[in-house]
Amino acid sequence: MSDKTFDVVVVGSCMTDLVSQAPRLPKAGETIRGHKFFIGFGGKGANQCIQAARLGVKTAMICKVGKDFFGDNYIQNFKDNDVHTDFVWQTSDAATGAASITVNDAGENAIVIVAGANMRLGEEELQQALTAIRKAKVLVCQLEISSQTSLRALQMAHDNKVRTIFNPAPAVPDLDFGFYRVSDVFCCNESEAELLTGYSVNNVEDAHHAAQELLRRGCTAVIITLGPQGCVVLKAQDKTSTHVPSTAVKAVDTTGAGDSFIGALAFYLAHHPDMPLEEMARRANQVAAVSVQAVGTQTSFPFKRDLPADLF
Numbered sequence: 001m002s003d004k005t006f007d008v009v010v011v012g013s014c015m016t017d018l019v020s021q022a023p024r025l026p027k028a029g030e031t032i033r034g035h036k037f038f039i040g041f042g043g044k045g046a047n048q049c050i051q052a053a054r055l056g057v058k059t060a061m062i063c064k065v066g067k068d069f070f071g072d073n074y075i076q077n078f079k080d081n082d083v084h085t086d087f088v089w090q091t092s093d094a095a096t097g098a099a100s101i102t103v104n105d106a107g108e109n110a111i112v113i114v115a116g117a118n119m120r121l122g123e124e125e126l127q128q129a130l131t132a133i134r135k136a137k138v139l140v141c142q143l144e145i146s147s148q149t150s151l152r153a154l155q156m157a158h159d160n161k162v163r164t165i166f167n168p169a170p171a172v173p174d175l176d177f178g179f180y181r182v183s184d185v186f187c188c189n190e191s192e193a194e195l196l197t198g199y200s201v202n203n204v205e206d207a208h209h210a211a212q213e214l215l216r217r218g219c220t221a222v223i224i225t226l227g228p229q230g231c232v233v234l235k236a237q238d239k240t241s242t243h244v245p246s247t248a249v250k251a252v253d254t255t256g257a258g259d260s261f262i263g264a265l266a267f268y269l270a271h272h273p274d275m276p277l278e279e280m281a282r283r284a285n286q287v288a289a290v291s292v293q294a295v296g297t298q299t300s301f302p303f304k305r306d307l308p309a310d311l312f
Contacts, residue, residue, distance in 0.1 A: 006084060007057035007270035009136040011126070011153040012045015013118040013144030014063050014088075015097040016070040017297055019255075024104045034102075041077045042099050042297045043118070044142040044169055047256050050081045051263025052140075054303045055287070056312075057270050060084035060136075062129045062153070063145075064121040070096035071117070077298075087129040091120050097144070107251040107292070113170075118145045126153055134160040137270040140262065142167040151178055158182040163269055166219075167262050171195040180217035185277070187223040187265065188214075189258055207232040208241045221277055225261055227254070230285055233278050242278050246285040249293055256297035261288040263301070271312075283311050 022034035041050075045063060053059040061083050065071035067090045074096060078085045094117040103109045126133070126149065133139060139157035141150040141164070150166075155178070157164050166183040168175055171192035180186065190201040193210040201210050204226065211222040211234040221235040230246035264284035268275060287302060294300035304312065 004084065004132070005058070005135040006060040006132055007137045008049070008052045008059045008140065008266045009062065009132055009138070010045050010049035010052070010059065010140045010266075011062040011121075011145070011150065012048070012140070012142050013043035013097055013115070014046045014065050014074050015043035015099040015113060015118075015144070016074070017042035017099045017101055019101045019103065019296070021103050025102055025108065025110045038296070040296050040299060041074060042256065043097055044144050044167065044259055045140070046074070046078070047259035047297055047301070048140055048142070048167070048263040048266065049083055050078075050298050051260045051287070051301045052266045052270075053081050053083050054301055055264060055267040056304045057267050058084070060087055060132050062087040062121070062125065062132075064089045064091055064117045064125065066090065066094055066096035066117045067092045068096055070098070087125070087132065089121070089125055091117050093117075094120055101255060103253055103255060107253050109255050113144070115144060121145050121149050123149070123152060126156065130156065133157055133162065136162050137273070138163050138165060138266050140165045140167070140266050142169050143172065144170065147172070147176065151176060151182070154179065154182040163273070165262060165266055165269065167258070168192055168196060169258070177217060180214070180219045183219040185221050185223060185265065185269070186214055186219040187225065187262055189225045189227070193224045204229060204232060204243045208234070211241050223265070223277075223281055225258055227257070231281050233281050235277060244278055244281045244285060247289050249289045251292040253295045253300065254292050256300060257288045257292050259297070260291040260301050261285065264288065286311060
């Protein structure tokens with residue numbers, strides 16, 4: 001089974017999202033009434049994998065869930081989205097990861113995550129999935145699992161000439177510098193760039209400076225996403241950063257927009273490897289812009305059939 005080849009392999013997290021919609025976000029110690037509650041599938045790794053799969057590439061997820069109701073459901077969710085599940089392990093030692101999300105009427109969110117089984121994914125599982133990692137076109141990692149596991153997976157891919165996308169989220173201020181050297185595309189948002197570099201990132205100009213600092217640390221290219229302002233792309237080969245604007249849309253729920261962007265980026269990197277990175281980012285912006293116009297995380301991610309043909 002594991003000798004199959006995949007376009008995009010994601011090593012990362014699965015979370016069950018427990019989502020409450022309310023007029024505004026509660027203050028500390030405050031109880032407010034919400035108007036809707038639902039349970040959804042989330043986790044940065046799984047989100048990115050499912051967005052890539054919905055655009056039409058062969059994907060595999062390397063992750064760990066609990067031997068529980070949420071874990072069983074998650075595996076079925078991967079199958080429903082054509083994501084290969086040979087490398088989705090279940091453990092009795094921890095519950096499936098969970099995220100408690102509150103979304104206000106302006107589409108802003110506040111999130112608490114409990115990683116659970118995600119933190120049990122380690123070297124042993126990576127070795128079992130080594131063939132899939134080696135043969136992938138693109139490998140994607142984030143920081144919702146053990147950072148050593150993410151770094152090891154990126155290193156394994158890098159050593160085998162597999163292109164890598166690293167999303168340092170949730171960001172940590174003391175990120176191991178090894179991550180930069182094994183990242184072909186280092187992709188983060190404004191707040192993550194701020195935490196990693198110590199520079200405040202409030203606009204496109206600030207993002208240019210932060211991207212240059214990140215590039216100096218050894219990655220091949222940097223993308224800093226700026227929500228409605230699009231993103232900034234900086235590549236080591238030409239040293240000049242480009243602002244890629246986004247189409248203005250009315251945001252209903254921004255949860256998962258960054259993951260939609262990265263999943264789309266992985267799709268383009270695998271499917272159109274020679275396309276300029278700026279063009280990949282422009283198209284990924286358009287995919288993410290569709291996702292913010294619907295409620296929920298994966299439920300808002302578009303399929304290929306929902307998007308204009310010129311994106312493919």
